[in-house]
Amino acid sequence: MWNKLLQQVEESINVSLANSIRDIEATGQSIIKMQTGDPDFNTPDFICEASQQAMLSGETHYCASSGVSELKAAITQKLASQNKFTSPKSHHILVTQGAVHGLYLTLQTLLNYGDEVIIIAPYWMPYHSNIILAGAKPVVVKARAENDFIPSLNDIICAITQNTKAIIINSPNNPTGAVYSRDVLQSIGQHCFDKGIYIISDEVYEDLLYEDKHYSMQSILPNNPYIVTLFSFSKSYAMTGWRIGYLYGSKEFVAQANKLTQYITTSINSFVQAGAVSALTHQKSPESKQSILDLFSSRRELIINKISGTWLQHCIVIPKGAFYLFIDISSFSSNSMTFVKQLLEHEHIAFTPGLAFGVESDHCIRMTFASNEVDIIKALDILIRLK
Numbered sequence: 001m002w003n004k005l006l007q008q009v010e011e012s013i014n015v016s017l018a019n020s021i022r023d024i025e026a027t028g029q030s031i032i033k034m035q036t037g038d039p040d041f042n043t044p045d046f047i048c049e050a051s052q053q054a055m056l057s058g059e060t061h062y063c064a065s066s067g068v069s070e071l072k073a074a075i076t077q078k079l080a081s082q083n084k085f086t087s088p089k090s091h092h093i094l095v096t097q098g099a100v101h102g103l104y105l106t107l108q109t110l111l112n113y114g115d116e117v118i119i120i121a122p123y124w125m126p127y128h129s130n131i132i133l134a135g136a137k138p139v140v141v142k143a144r145a146e147n148d149f150i151p152s153l154n155d156i157i158c159a160i161t162q163n164t165k166a167i168i169i170n171s172p173n174n175p176t177g178a179v180y181s182r183d184v185l186q187s188i189g190q191h192c193f194d195k196g197i198y199i200i201s202d203e204v205y206e207d208l209l210y211e212d213k214h215y216s217m218q219s220i221l222p223n224n225p226y227i228v229t230l231f232s233f234s235k236s237y238a239m240t241g242w243r244i245g246y247l248y249g250s251k252e253f254v255a256q257a258n259k260l261t262q263y264i265t266t267s268i269n270s271f272v273q274a275g276a277v278s279a280l281t282h283q284k285s286p287e288s289k290q291s292i293l294d295l296f297s298s299r300r301e302l303i304i305n306k307i308s309g310t311w312l313q314h315c316i317v318i319p320k321g322a323f324y325l326f327i328d329i330s331s332f333s334s335n336s337m338t339f340v341k342q343l344l345e346h347e348h349i350a351f352t353p354g355l356a357f358g359v360e361s362d363h364c365i366r367m368t369f370a371s372n373e374v375d376i377i378k379a380l381d382i383l384i385r386l387k
């Protein structure tokens, strides 16, 4: 009766977890929430003010489906200065309703029935679901904790078949915090390019780096028509609820994706785009981006100190980017969902089960440090006490 592809996709584990949390909270019990990818602080005021001002001055109409020209101009400058793209052009940019919309548009634009897309596990679940919704097949390559969750080129090569249309790379990574080096990106990128395989580079955590530098795939293989890069304002500026991001690809690709989005969203909210312009161009922008990074950095330091000398120290690969810990709980359970549900019920704390990231051997949980310090300490104390 319903759409057959939609029937192949499960409801998001995060949504069902959020429902369980709401049920418990309805009984009056509070829950420590360590499962979300949403910073616990608000969007900087200057961004909100720019959007409010735009709304009051009449920027309340439909606008260009690919994004307003001021925003695309600001993005072009950012891509040149920060991401080191060679001569980025505005007709290679499509403003999207967050990177998840960019992902959907990308996969629907590129894929046909029977195509295969390589994804690296553990992976952000919407990759898997959106590949299926495009009628294609996800092919999973495992990244191992002992290799700091960096996939081996050889494993990727082994997964390539004549049907491989694309690979999705996510660095800095959700949920592992892995950051791919320039060499790793270069070798994966060059190999895929030589084979005519599209590289979808999800760079939404590009600003949350603690040790290494972030390299954009597009800067390593300049002006490569096979690269589509997904960006977002959500994590860099605490703008998750604004639903705004952008993608960058060849002009032919962007023209097709733009045609598709015209039938889905018509255009992105005009006043939200005004806020995004100020996030990129306002004089307070560098300082506010730095203070967000400093905050996550100090939380990460807190975690490193807190787990030192405990069992957790041996069960976490310290994240180099993003704001998650991917914790191996195999000495307690081989079923992350049961483990998470037990902690929710008995300790009133919520983590995300590893199952939500497509890991085959289901013995990990994800803990965020986008939550406040008090909750981070409580969460670590609960985990440390388990042994």
Ligand code: PLP
Pocket: 037, 097, 098, 099, 100, 101, 124, 170, 173, 174, 202, 204, 231, 232, 233, 234, 240, 244, 245
């Ligand atoms: N890509 C990854 C790896 C993410 O973790 C997320 C959000 O958590 C997104 C993309 C989506 O970001 P947006 O809020 O821009 O849709």
